[in-house]
Amino acid sequence: MTVTRPARLTGAALCAALALLSAVWILKDLAGLGSPSDLGWYWAGDPHFLLRGQSATSLTDPVLLAVSVATVVAALRSRHAASALAAAGAVTLALRLPGLWAPGSGALVTALLSLALAVGLLVTAAAGRRSGAAPYEPRPSSPRTGPAVAAGVLLAVAALVTVLWELYWATAMDLDITVDRFTGGRTVIKAALAPPPAWLSLVLVALYGTAAGSAFARARHTRAFGLLAGVFLAAGGLAGVARATRYEVIGDFGGLSTTDRLSLLTTCFGLLAGIAVLALLAGRGAPAPAAAPAPYPPAGMPPPAPPYPPPPGW
Template identity: 70%
Template structure:
């Protein structure tokens, strides 16, 4: 399946609009703070930074990540006829991350959620409406990933999904039930940025994204690259955010003396960065070339004429 040129141009324009919305909010936060370092620390989820910057920052780690993903998808739509899976993956993730903004307090978050949700739905619809079958047997199809890299990437993503589930289970055990519900659906107990989705909600999205990408990798589906690269980007980015907090509290330097929970934070951060980069490297390479169809189909070449030819041949 390929994507028509009008659909590709429309998808690129929608992605550019999504990137523009995220960029406007990021620039507004940067103008309010005047310090890129403070804004970056707030994106890492550092409790100290979020406490002092509470009410002054609207964006979270999801916003710069959606900005980068939208730009990358726009470029892919302009360059490749096989960008349908990339458009669908970007639209689905944007839809999931912006949905909690519909019931979040603040008019800015609501307007942004409505705009992004409309654009995300339009992106998925554009990819679906613009798909067409190959014109002939000689038209190139999206390649499947090679078995070794695909299985390795799938295992790494599956480990990442299990890690998210375990961390959320540990958090749910330690917190009161009403706060646990707020972590998934939003509520007054959460004091994060205005555009930030609830952390439990993000965890569900990550598990679904990692699981979907892992299943695609194990099946060596043609859309593995789009979902796998997106999942690898999320795994790397969340790992970098956690690694920044780990380095700030000097947990790596005192790893042997740290508590077990702190050591697990260090291991999770290191795995997120290394595992995510590995997934990106494995799935960014070329897939298995599509074999050219046989010139005579499945019946083979025509039989040679008899020799010597019979009378009247």
């Protein structure tokens, strides 16, 4: 499946609008905090900056900004434009949905605009497909078996680890706090635009699982969903490793509790696995099988010209 030219332009425009929406909020937070490093540590989950509560964005927003910009390029130039538009639209829709019931008019307006643009991406990806392609237009290719299986294993492990952590927090906390972690209640400290932590984990599990299943099946949309999953996995791991380095937790690994050790190992795995998934799926896909030559010329075609000069007995 390829994408028509109008669909490519429409998808690129919608992604550009999503990128602009995220960029406006990031610039607003940057002006409020006054320092890019402070905003970066807020995104990394530094408790000192989280308690100050002066930022409306979270780590999700710069990741969505980068995803939107990359999807603009993919929509205009990539053979995987349809799957890239669908992946970006689905993830944006899922992550911005909690903004509908979040406090504050800014979060509500942002959620409504983002949801409208995300639905537009999904509609564009579905309606703009065409089965045939011009001879000069490359078709989407499947990933190679080795890299696809390796990326699928890493993403499946990431999904399993995320599920196990959510089960741990659900059993370690009271029921009302567990519910607030899904709905964004008053007991949860988060940025205005940030999805609730358990909701974010649910979305990531769905993304990792979808990308892993696509990788195992070597589907043509593996690259779009796999690269998107790798970006979120690497970003979360990078934030955790940066936070642990800032507070010198890595050097005191032996003195940490079992939970803190597992948390640190999870963030390190996320960073390394995310980078590995990006490297595995960013390469060239498997070559498309060559079409078998037709035994006879198509109907209506003139016969080939006789040889010149004619051979003896022609």
